[in-house]
Amino acid sequence: MKYETLHRMWRLGAIAVGASMTLSAFAVQAEVVFHRGNTGEPETLDPHRTSTTYEAHILHDLLEGLVVHAADGSLAPGAAESWEISEDGLQYVFKIRDDARWSNGDPVTAEDFAFSLQRILTPDTGAKYANILYPIRDAEKINNGEVPADQLGVAALDEKTLQITLEAPTPFFLELLTHQTGLPVHKGQVEAHGDDFVQPENYVSNGAYKLEEVVPQAHIKSVRNEFHWDKDNIQVDTVFYYPTEDRAAALRRFQAGEIHVNNDVPQDQVRWMRENIADEFKASPRLGTYYYALDMRDPDLADARVRQALSMAIDREFLVEEITGAGQVPAYSFVPPGTNNYDEPAIADYAKLSMIDREEEAIALLTDAGFGPDNPLELEIRYNTSENHKQVALAIADMWAPLGVEVKLLNTDVATHYGYLRDKGEFQVARAGWIGDYNDPQNFLFMVESDNAGFNYANYNSAEYDALMDQAAATIDLDERAKILRQAEELFMADLPFIPIYHYVNLELVSEKVEGWEQNLQGRHLTRYVKLEQ
Amino acid sequence: MLAYAVRRLFGAIPTIFVIIAISFFMIRLAPGGPFSLERPLPANIMRNLEAIYHLDKPLMVQFWIYLQNLVQGNLGPSMVYRDLSVAEIIGSGLPVSIQFGGAAILLALVVGGVLGSYAALKQNQMSDYSVMAIAMVGITIPNFVMAPLLQLILGVELGWLPVGGWGEGAFRNKVLPVIALALPQVAVVARLTRGSMIEVLRTNPIRTARAKGLPERIVIGRHALRAALLPVVSYLGPAAAALLTGSVVIETIFGVPGVGRLFVQGALNRDYTLVMGTVILIACFIVIFNLLVDLIYGVLDPKVRYD
Numbered sequence: 001m002k003y004e005t006l007h008r009m010w011r012l013g014a015i016a017v018g019a020s021m022t023l024s025a026f027a028v029q030a031e032v033v034f035h036r037g038n039t040g041e042p043e044t045l046d047p048h049r050t051s052t053t054y055e056a057h058i059l060h061d062l063l064e065g066l067v068v069h070a071a072d073g074s075l076a077p078g079a080a081e082s083w084e085i086s087e088d089g090l091q092y093v094f095k096i097r098d099d100a101r102w103s104n105g106d107p108v109t110a111e112d113f114a115f116s117l118q119r120i121l122t123p124d125t126g127a128k129y130a131n132i133l134y135p136i137r138d139a140e141k142i143n144n145g146e147v148p149a150d151q152l153g154v155a156a157l158d159e160k161t162l163q164i165t166l167e168a169p170t171p172f173f174l175e176l177l178t179h180q181t182g183l184p185v186h187k188g189q190v191e192a193h194g195d196d197f198v199q200p201e202n203y204v205s206n207g208a209y210k211l212e213e214v215v216p217q218a219h220i221k222s223v224r225n226e227f228h229w230d231k232d233n234i235q236v237d238t239v240f241y242y243p244t245e246d247r248a249a250a251l252r253r254f255q256a257g258e259i260h261v262n263n264d265v266p267q268d269q270v271r272w273m274r275e276n277i278a279d280e281f282k283a284s285p286r287l288g289t290y291y292y293a294l295d296m297r298d299p300d301l302a303d304a305r306v307r308q309a310l311s312m313a314i315d316r317e318f319l320v321e322e323i324t325g326a327g328q329v330p331a332y333s334f335v336p337p338g339t340n341n342y343d344e345p346a347i348a349d350y351a352k353l354s355m356i357d358r359e360e361e362a363i364a365l366l367t368d369a370g371f372g373p374d375n376p377l378e379l380e381i382r383y384n385t386s387e388n389h390k391q392v393a394l395a396i397a398d399m400w401a402p403l404g405v406e407v408k409l410l411n412t413d414v415a416t417h418y419g420y421l422r423d424k425g426e427f428q429v430a431r432a433g434w435i436g437d438y439n440d441p442q443n444f445l446f447m448v449e450s451d452n453a454g455f456n457y458a459n460y461n462s463a464e465y466d467a468l469m470d471q472a473a474a475t476i477d478l479d480e481r482a483k484i485l486r487q488a489e490e491l492f493m494a495d496l497p498f499i500p501i502y503h504y505v506n507l508e509l510v511s512e513k514v515e516g517w518e519q520n521l522q523g524r525h526l527t528r529y530v531k532l533e534q
Numbered sequence: 535m536l537a538y539a540v541r542r543l544f545g546a547i548p549t550i551f552v553i554i555a556i557s558f559f560m561i562r563l564a565p566g567g568p569f570s571l572e573r574p575l576p577a578n579i580m581r582n583l584e585a586i587y588h589l590d591k592p593l594m595v596q597f598w599i600y601l602q603n604l605v606q607g608n609l610g611p612s613m614v615y616r617d618l619s620v621a622e623i624i625g626s627g628l629p630v631s632i633q634f635g636g637a638a639i640l641l642a643l644v645v646g647g648v649l650g651s652y653a654a655l656k657q658n659q660m661s662d663y664s665v666m667a668i669a670m671v672g673i674t675i676p677n678f679v680m681a682p683l684l685q686l687i688l689g690v691e692l693g694w695l696p697v698g699g700w701g702e703g704a705f706r707n708k709v710l711p712v713i714a715l716a717l718p719q720v721a722v723v724a725r726l727t728r729g730s731m732i733e734v735l736r737t738n739p740i741r742t743a744r745a746k747g748l749p750e751r752i753v754i755g756r757h758a759l760r761a762a763l764l765p766v767v768s769y770l771g772p773a774a775a776a777l778l779t780g781s782v783v784i785e786t787i788f789g790v791p792g793v794g795r796l797f798v799q800g801a802l803n804r805d806y807t808l809v810m811g812t813v814i815l816i817a818c819f820i821v822i823f824n825l826l827v828d829l830i831y832g833v834l835d836p837k838v839r840y841d
Contacts, residue, residue, distance in 0.1 A: 041799075044617045045617060125582075126582050126583045140578075143579065215791055216623060216791055217627065217785070218700035219700060242699060242789060243789070246786045249786070252686060252689065252690050252697045255690045255697075256689050415566035415567075415802065415803070418570050420566075422574045454577070
């Protein structure tokens, strides 16, 4: 090729590039900024040290696990485009996307994930939620410091293929990986900066967004990750997360248009919101149950008839309509309706009876158990200080009064309350709540296994129940497993270590300008699905 | 005066040590700990965490470790906000609180001082009554009522100012929180100034000044106000220490990233190191501001001498 031709081509090329740059300059739209109210100040942005849902909201924008939640809360491919599960349910092989990249341009590798899983299980990391990953082979031993982290059942077969081997079949394992503990960290950055890899200047992420700025107690700002594989389908350029601890102030900010969404509302203003901003106030079922634990070591409460009577006499419909009032669902089972890998939960049979019949039956049960006007049952309800818990306790005390039950209330701050239960202090009735970490009935029913020291506040100890839970854990077939878990829940509802009261709801404020914010059980909303009306 | 100040500061060291010791052991008496959450942790994970923060050692050993670090200026890592050290958390919030508190004190001193003097000069007249009535309202309305009112009226309804948020520290984001913080102080300062001004105006030096035929402007501005400010200064010393270390209510309602919330949050979360850090901070501020008050007394009141 002659020099002149080359030169001409170069000039043509330059003109073309210049023209396209001018065009694209015209095509550039105003920056789309999304303001997210996010209930609390995150304690950390290290996915391996986090424990709260408001951290999860930020982390799932910044980092992308092997699998993610779609806008409707269903399971979807994330950094892994596909996976295969061995027939015995023990081995998972993930194929990581070729175009999965970190925000500094590095490819996301199987080694990144292997490193991350080892890191969270290393005792020195001090991961609060490490136990979510205990189904992985040797995970618990590593976390206990019994064997080194490199023995973990995780292997990078090649740059883009990750193999995870489990201790026992775990049908909800993929669901577990959607938890923030399954998020990866950039190996190079962690090795180079240690704990400081979480600082914005060092934070390299593989999610749709990258960390730009952290102002403690004010906001966290993240911007679009130009290397994300799905960037062309993402509209929001910049996200601000605000720790909206004061729910009432957050509502005012929402009204003034300063925040587009908030993932909680002031409970005492539900009526006002229903009347005035009905289209923007969203209540939807949530994966959680509000319950009263009964201490089965207590001589009076050791009698199943007493526990049943107490549960029967609670008018849950009245509670959710008049006291909590935000669309909560009366709970007659411990597992919330709609939970994955499950049929209908084991609903208590008195759910269908009228309150009058229930009260009568409850009185009969208590009389059988030896309580009556001459020998009234005396109970103390403990709860952590909160207006809502107090109202619920007062109402329940009132509902128990016709049975001749004399109730005293005792409230302490939240750390004291749970500290006392955890330390196995003696009590009679204690308020508690549970929000599922993953969408599976096991995540509810495991709480009262006799060896679950942390959650079994009731000190429930049933060999039969434990055997059913063990059997379910060893069952690979999901339908079969669902049946066994259902039997366990039936036993739960008969023995009643916990009295389920209501199922939680997600209460959210969502501006009419926001699209793609679908209500789901987990209350999980990735910003990459959101479209803002300009 | 300098020798006096230095002597006072050194004298405060034992006081602060006692405060540190008492708070260190008191916070440990509260049930629960930094890792007892609504969702309890498995025992083995609890062990891992306690080992990282030395919570598995005897309390006296922990105290000794804490003191050793403290002497080197190390307030330790936060046990709850795990990406940050206590020094970093306080370091990021303190400038904000000092700005807000400083602006509020200035506003209180100027507006309250002027209103109070004005009311004193118009004693028992209509304008005196109305200023004092407003001041009374300012004192009685708690800031958790005043702040939402300001948000609703100036933010939501009129849309003049942002309802909340820090907004990179823009001026318009600071107006409402500073007003909400200053209003009760304005009211207190106005009442104090009025009271002492009325007394001062009846004293012999003022009578003498007037007898000499000095213009009223100088009598009030140079002589009366100076003496009348003494009780205001003694009030503002501790008040300034409190304002500069932040206000829980105002910071939470407006989303201001100050240090006021840290103490309460730290205590509720049982974030032992953060509680200790804020206790030390507040103790130091109180010591310093009490000293400042005494020094300013010397300037305002010729009878005070430092020997």
